[in-house]
């Protein structure tokens with residue numbers, strides 16, 4: 492009876508006597524040949540994967556190189572021209588977040604008085620990027636170039652400093668919004684921590700080092716109850732991750748001042764509002780909903796107490812920013828080394844007269860001549876604080892900061908802009 496082995500081998504009936512040693516040898520040979528085939532296949536697959544990966548990396552590098560919105564002789568000359576100073580004693584300022592609300596206004600003010608301004612903005616989609624593009628167009632009309640790029644891009648930052656020896660950096664790029672931090676915490680770390688450090692690294696290495704003025708926030712006062720809030724108060728009770736990243740920014744900038752001699756001014760903005768504002772903010776989204784006949788949600792604090800904010804009009808904030816740039820003093824370091832002490836300052840930029848949220852809604856109703864559909868709800872535990880109120884004595888003393896626009900007047904200007912920007916036709920003049 493043929494063995495199973497015999498059956499499996501090719502048979503040449505009657506002619507061929509199977510030698511088991513040969514069979515064993517053949518088996519071994521088969522085994523080896525299938526191993527070597529597998530080996531070859533494995534080699535082939537490895538080679539294929541490697542060439543795919545290197546092709547991908549080539550494509551990525553190529554894309555970065557070819558599709559980058561910056562670089563090249565023409566781009567450099569645009570940057571230089573935008574940074575050109577047109578008044579004696581003027582400054583050349585890199586404005587980060589230039590297509591943002593405050594960034595646009597500050598850039599326009601600086602350009603208007605003859606300073607050189609180059610903007611930087613990543614045009615992210617935290618809110619409608621078309622509004623940012625419209626602000627960019629506005630700036631372009633006034634000769635301000637806004638470079639599209641992220642503050643985390645150290646190559647781009649180094650290039651900008653290579654092309655222009657900026658005297659000042661107005662750092663306004665940030666992930667804003669108090670409540671959004673619960674939805675997307677990493678975006679706050681990305682912009683407000685990592686991006687800030689990348690920017691400061693560039694500034695400390697630049698020669699000459701620029702003076703840095705940057706946007707902190709009233710939210711660093713967190714759950715503090717002593718009012719008005721003073722720069723001398725302890726700020727160690729943030730109520731949101733946003734606030735925590737801004738507080739961290741104050742500490743981070745302090746180390747760069749201490750180690751590298753960078754001149755630093757941190758500005759604690761108090762709920763800034765006005766034309767070209769941020770659609771995620773209450774005054775803006777309330778206006779939109781009121782006009783569209785949709786309900787608005789008004790938060791209320793403990794025991795049904797109304798929330799209040801020290802709403803500050805954009806033109807006042809711009810004056811505070813420009814005053815800070817003008818008085819910043821010089822950074823002292825060079826080649827990444829500190830040569831002596833440099834100024835480190837923090838200022839409140841508020842309005843000093845808090846207004847409750849229901850009063851804000853009353854004012855909007857008056858200007859829009861439409862009744863709001865109010866929905867009152869208890870303040871959710873999402874990072875909000877019950878009130879803010881700035882003590883501005885220090886800013887008044889050091890910067891000559893003096894806010895002049897009350898909420899009634901400022902919202903009238905905002906509503907006028909809103910109606911015209913979004914194409915509403917006014918039948919009657921604003922109240």
Ligand SMILES: O=C(O)[C@H]1O[C@H](OP(=O)(O)OP(=O)(O)OC[C@H]2O[C@@H](n3ccc(=O)[nH]c3=O)[C@H](O)[C@@H]2O)[C@H](O)[C@@H](O)[C@H]1O
Pocket residue numbers: 667668669707708709710760761762763771772773774788789790791798799800848875
């Ligand atoms: O000073 C700051 O440092 C911050 O100011 C701003 O934060 P806030 O003061 O929270 O402004 P904003 O959202 O307009 O809410 C205003 C009021 O309306 C209430 N509010 C809000 C939304 C809503 O649907 N209902 C409501 O009652 C709400 O409870 C609050 O009482 C900036 O967004 C922030 O980026 C940062 O710069």
